[in-house]
Amino acid sequence: DVKVTQSSRYLVKRTGEKVFLECVQDMDHENMFWYRQDPGLGLRLIYFSYDVKMKEKGDIPEGYSVSREKKERFSLILESASTNQTSMYLCASRRLQGASLGANVLTFGAGSRLTVL
Amino acid sequence: GQQVMQIPQYQHVQEGEDFTTYCNSSTTLSNIQWYKQRPGGHPVFLIQLVKSGEVKKQKRLTFQFGEAKKNSSLHITATQTTDVGTYFCAGLLNTNAGKSTFGDGTTLTVKP
Numbered sequence: 001d002v003k004v005t006q007s008s009r010y011l012v013k014r015t016g017e018k019v020f021l022e023c024v025q026d027m028d029h030e031n032m033f034w035y036r037q038d039p040g041l042g043l044r045l046i047y048f049s050y051d052v053k054m055k056e057k058g059d060i061p062e063g064y065s066v067s068r069e070k071k072e073r074f075s076l077i078l079e080s081a082s083t084n085q086t087s088m089y090l091c092a093s094r095r096l097q098g099a100s101l102g103a104n105v106l107t108f109g110a111g112s113r114l115t116v117l
Numbered sequence: 118g119q120q121v122m123q124i125p126q127y128q129h130v131q132e133g134e135d136f137t138t139y140c141n142s143s144t145t146l147s148n149i150q151w152y153k154q155r156p157g158g159h160p161v162f163l164i165q166l167v168k169s170g171e172v173k174k175q176k177r178l179t180f181q182f183g184e185a186k187k188n189s190s191l192h193i194t195a196t197q198t199t200d201v202g203t204y205f206c207a208g209l210l211n212t213n214a215g216k217s218t219f220g221d222g223t224t225l226t227v228k229p
Contacts, residue, residue, distance in 0.1 A: 033216070040126070042221035043160070043205065058216060090159060104148065104209065106217070108159040 003027070004109035006091050012115045019078040021112050023091030030096040032074035033106065034058075034066065037088040046089075049074055081116045088113050121208045123220025131228050136193040138223035140206035147209045149182055149189045150217065155202040163191075163204075196227050 007022035025032065033048040035058075045058030047066040055066050063085060067075040074093075078085055092106040120143045130136050140149065148167045152160035164173055166182035166189060173180045179192045189208075193200055203224045207217040 035219075040221065042123075043219040045216055045218075048216055056216075104165060104217075105150070105162045106152075106160070106207070107162070111159050 004091055004093050004107050006089075006109040006112045008112050009110065010113050010115075012117065013081050014117050015080075015082060017078075017081050017116075019081050019114065019116075021076040021078075021089055021091075021114070023074045023076070023093075023109055024072050025074075025093040025107070026072065027093070027095075027107075028071065029093035029107075030071070031094040032068065033092040033094070034064075034074065034076045035090045035092065036060070037090055037111075043090065046076065078114075081114075083116050086114060086116045121206060121218045121220045123206055123223055125223055126221065127224050127226075129226045129228065130196050132198060133195050136196050136200070136225055138191050138204050138206075138225075140189045140191075140208070140220050142187045142208045142218075144187070144210060146186050149186075149209070150207045151180060151189075151191055152205045152207065153202050154205065154222070158202075160205055193225075196225070198227050198229055201225055201227050 004025045013019050030051045034046040035043045037043050044060050046064050047058050049055045049068040052071050065077045089112045091109040094106050122141045124139050148165055150165045151163040153163055154160045164180050169186050170184045171182040177194045181190045203222040205222045206220045209217045
């Protein structure tokens with residue numbers, strides 16, 4: 001089974017702190033994604049990466065940056081955490097798109113619940 | 118930009134009743150996926166629909182993709198308490214575009 005591991009299940013940070021959320025996948029997937037999930041707002045895409053060293057902004061990139069130096073690892077960075085970034089953060093990976101069976105399917109990690117005080 | 122609307126937001130049913138959630142896109146989709154998130158869990162892939170008018174079944178779950186490839190539905194027959202959770206649809210605009218757009222989800226509660 002594909003495994004997507006997020007380093008921290010729960011974090012509590014203070015306003016202004018720099019926060020790193022780490023995500024590692026073990027199935028050699030090319031694509032990786034960061035979403036945030038808030039009640040009533042569904043899953044909103046922050047950033048995604050097609051492959052190593054590639055990144056594209058999603059729908060809500062403001063206040064975030066990402067890093068993909070290795071294929072298996074996709075990091076989300078909050079340069080200066082704010083209270084409105086308190087949320088559940090979900091990482092996902094996906095095999096490169098195409099017509100093959102199983103392509104396009106997102107596999108999610110367990111999530112990282114961040115509280116910014 | 119592409120929008121995917123999902124209704125209802127919440128549905129409370131008695132065990133044994135049926136349940137349906139609907140998903141509508143503002144643009145024609147290449148495919149649509151459905152995910153289930155159990156309380157306290159993360160979204161898990163259920164199914165992907167690709168063809169116009171496609172219907173797929175998984176036991177008590179029936180998934181449909183509209184003829185125009187702009188809407189989809191998930192129907193659960195005779196709900197059970199194990200069906201509780203939030204069901205999300207995710208629409209892909211075209212297979213080379215990269216990102217899927219998620220609906221806001223329908224949260225199902227089942228009263229025993």
